[in-house]
Amino acid sequence: xxxxxxxxxxxxxxxxxxxxxxxxxTVTSGIEDKAAICFTDSSAYDISVSIDxxxxxxxTVKDIAHKTRREIKNTxxxxxxxxxxxxxxxxxxxxxxxxxxEVVLSTGDTKIIEL
Numbered sequence: 001x002x003x004x005x006x007x008x009x010x011x012x013x014x015x016x017x018x019x020x021x022x023x024x025x026t027v028t029s030g031i032e033d034k035a036a037i038c039f040t041d042s043s044a045y046d047i048s049v050s051i052d053x054x055x056x057x058x059x060t061v062k063d064i065a066h067k068t069r070r071e072i073k074n075t076x077x078x079x080x081x082x083x084x085x086x087x088x089x090x091x092x093x094x095x096x097x098x099x100x101x102e103v104v105l106s107t108g109d110t111k112i113i114e115l
Contacts, residue, residue, distance in 0.1 A: 035105035036079040039091060041115040047098075049080060050090040056080050060115060079110060091115065 039047060040063040049056040058078050084107045091099035091113075098115055105111055 033084065033107055034081055035084045035107065036081045036110040037087075037089065037103065037105070038076075038079040038110060038112050039099075039115055040112055045093065047115075048092045050092075051080065051082055051087050053088075063114065076110075084109070089113070 037049075037051070039049070039058070039060045041060040042063060044060050044062040046057065046059050049058060058080060061078055082105065084105050087103050087105065089099065089101060089103045090097060099113065103111060103113070
């Protein structure tokens, strides 16, 4: 009789641990639906940027020729965040247009434009 009770308790405990769940969770990940534009030149200076007629004030990131890697912190600090897709970008320095083109940005893309 003891063997039957012990076997029943073991079967109950085994069933309890196998069927006990804490719930279902769904985890999604992916790239945020954002893009960014950053500008570099041989020296750092203030610029006015127009993206689809929306105005931004930022600075260029100094591009150092002998370094193959860009300064990530400065690039991120001076990046202009926008939506993915086609954008008309106009860059002005001291009132003069120094860059004017249509730029295509992908989701999660950071476009670095050299002036």
